[in-house]
Amino acid sequence: MSDTPIDLDALRQRIDSLDNDILRLISERAQAAQQVAQVKTAEDPKAVFYRPEREAQVLRRIMELNPGPLDSEEMARLFREIMSACLALEQPVKVAYLGPEGTFTQQAALKHFGDSAVSLPMAAIDEVFREVEAGAANYGVVPVENSTEGVINHTLDSFVDSSIRICGEVVLRIHHHLLVSSTTRQDKVSRIYSHPQSFAQCRKWLDAHYPGAERVPVASNAEAAKLIKTEWHSAAIAGDMAAKLYDLEKIAEKIEDRPDNSTRFLVIGNQDVPLSGDDKTSIVVAMRNQPGALHDLLEPFHRHQIDLTRLETRPSRSGVWNYVFFIDFKGHRDEPRVAAVLEEVQQRAAELKVLGSYPVGVL
Ligand SMILES: O=C(O)C(=O)C[C@]1(C(=O)O)C=C[C@@H](O)C=C1
DSSP: OOSSOOOHHHHHHHHHHHHHHHHHHHHHHHHHHHHHHHHHHHHOTTOOOOOHHHHHHHHHHHHHHOOSSSOHHHHHHHHHHHHHHHHHHHOOOEEEEESSTTSHHHHHHHHHHOTTSEEEEESSHHHHHHHHHTTSSSEEEEEEEETTTEEOHHHHHHHHTOOOEEEEEEEEEOOOEEEEOTTOOGGGOOEEEEOHHHHHHTHHHHHHHOTTSEEEEOSOHHHHHHHGGGOTTEEEEEOHHHHHHTTOEEEEOOOOSSTTOEEEEEEEESSOOOOOSSEEEEEEEEOOSSTTHHHHHHHHHHHTTOOEEEEEEEEOSSSTTOEEEEEEEESOTTSHHHHHHHHHHHHHOSEEEEEEEEEOOOO
């Protein structure tokens, strides 16, 4: 405790005065964003307003400059919301996501675009792709891999026949809770609803705490949360958003077996994203079915010292024993080193498609 007495009134006056400054500065920033919109429209009537590379640079800079005491992620989240509101002034952004409302994918969409984006729930991953392809939504957010359960094949397969590009990634820590409604008899829970992936991620905890309860898989965690509102003997496993949306009580928090449980989501759209300074590239490659094909494919990456961050194999839908490879690596297609590798891979592959170069997820 400090020796000098704290004068509460004086401190509040100081906070009021600081708020005045913050208010004025945020308004000035919003005006600058409106001017940016005018410049963009003058340059190109069909200009895209959302600029993922610039947003990543703004957030990274804030995190670097942050003097504390707020931690850098918290500070970046505040700026995320300011930028989201500024972008909405330029042009409201519509983001389709794998719904229903209250899913982790919606949480990821809001984490990436901020609360001023309009989020549109879709019933399936291909619907998110279609909505963005048709221009009904500007961007889409789909899950692609989970640290415990692995890849989401449906998302990868959707890229094969689509012209959609990847504009960004979001990584979300996934915390599951056991939820009940106000009418649930907590000592009589005999059925638990959740998404199959969430059951898999909480398997040990469930075996230890609810070995006898029936586990009923449903299409999403949000669906599970909704279902238990009418069943007095049921509980659901879902996240914070679903708990809030359906007004449910958490009777056990963070029940995932692995504390580092996280899911990576992709932001999809119709634009190519310029260099941000810390980028990733995703490609899909079909190799001819011959010995050493995988080695031939990977060798240029090794030689040019490019870091692979993910390699997935999927059966090709065009031939019985052919495979396609989904590869993520560090770097942007406009960097000479990456361009050289892509050129070499192109020569060795039966088919190569660059799904996008995009900023490494900041938040
Ligand atoms: O710099 C731009 O291009 C802007 O439109 C401004 C701004 C911002 O508020 O900083 C807003 C939206 C874009 O996605 C990126 C940045």
